């Protein structure tokens with residue numbers, strides 16, 4: 388580990404070669420139409436490159452290639468220990484190219500290099516290897532039956548998986564899907580977000596170099612409305628796995644119903660609470676965690692704690708500590724490791740976040756820090772970390788996912804009210820609790836409707852823990868852990884009579 392200097396990262400940026408073609412049937416190819424789309428650096432507004440723009444025809448070619456690969460068992464028929472070797476090699480190649488990948492993702496997404504180079508590239512690599520490692524340790528079952536029967540429950544790869552990805556953690560979200568999909572023996576057609584396509588294409592090249600057979604991994608590039616819809620409605624895709632907004636997730640369920648009833652796994656949005664109980668003595672540590680939970684990745688994070696619910700007796704002291712900690716979350720050139728915050732993903736998204744800030748003011752919330760676009764001279768889309776006090780449940784910023792660096796502070800009087808406020812949302816992805824009282828922590832953890840509860844920290848767990856949402860934050864699926872491996876397989880009962 389260890390970070391390079393800003394100058395080193397800028398030097399790498401100047402020499403980087405961008406992948407621009409789709410991967411279909413093991414070859415990097417231009418789309419059938421020959422059309423392209425531009426991709427931009429959100430921190431400068433400058434164009435990075437042109438990428439091939441796929442459509443329904445390209446998706447069909449990719450699905451056919453994936454099906455051929457699945458049917459002839461070039462990957463699905465390998466022993467899990469053989470698949471493991473390829474996935475471990477993939478991990479090694481990702482780490483070998485870590486600086487290139489980190490710079491590429493920073494340029495494409497505006498995310499700070501410090502996060503990507505220190506965390507995302509390693510977690511991407513290790514996630515893929517983790518599933519490779521697990522592949523030959525999963526066991527099927529034999530059920531209790533009479534002596535003339537062998538009754539087995541076995542898991543088989545599901546076939547061709549479609550994976551549609553978001554822009555907020557491009558490499559890592561890809562790894563959360565690809566690890567269990569590939570380790571389970573499936574073929575896959577991936578569509579990265581049009582805004583952040585580059586690192587997925589580069590990782591696909593590295594996967595081929597690692598020895599993944601042709602056609603097992605295909606990457607089709609382009610818009611959600613064309614490429615995403617073509618995957619989601621394709622009659623020969625067995626399962627669709629998606630990370631993105633609740634609105635698009637809803638549409639994907641309809642596509643499944645109208646096409647081939649493909650299985651659909653959805654990881655969606657969040658409006659996550661952080662509850663701080665009055666017994667917390669170390670407000671400094673709590674404030675550190677609260678600020679990280681709100682502003683990490685510019686708040687472009689599905690599990691961000693965007694609602695701070697604090698007991699009224701400690702509100703003023705906690706808010707003071709939070710404001711102090713916020714000073715460390717400096718905003719600037721994403722390739723400069725000194726900055727903890729980079730650019731928002733694109734101009735329309737920055738404008739959406741700024742509009743939420745204006746709405747909060749108009750609805751009577753009190754702005755206590757931030758609230759503006761800064762560094763406009765760079766051509767980028769930077770927003771200051773922003774905190775509103777005196778937010779009430781009916782205000783828009785208390786209800787809607789903002790996906791920006793905006794924290795809403797609200798107060799409660801007792802545990803019951805804290806639980807009611809925490810659950811007063813259509814989402815249920817993640818919640819944080821700060822308290823030193825173990826009984827209280829257990830009561831709150833059980834009462835809050837969310838897929839992940841982090842206590843006295845802000846965390847999504849590790850690869851061993853499932854991640855996914857209650858209510859409208861998800862649909863059936865879980866990323867990470869062995870649950871994810873299971874969901875990319877079909878369960879089969881074999882009832883064998885001995886004669």
Ligand code: NAD
Nearest residue numbers: 552553554579580611615616631632635654655656657689
């Ligand atoms: P989005 O829903 O706009 O896009 C996600 C993907 O869907 C993109 O690849 C997009 O091109 C594609 N898409 C768009 N319209 C489509 C359509 N009609 N048919 C098929 N595909 C289509 O989401 P986003 O803006 O990229 O990501 C942000 C959202 O993702 C936030 O709501 C965030 O909370 C959520 N998210 C959730 C998790 C999680 O694990 N729960 C993780 C990261 C992000």
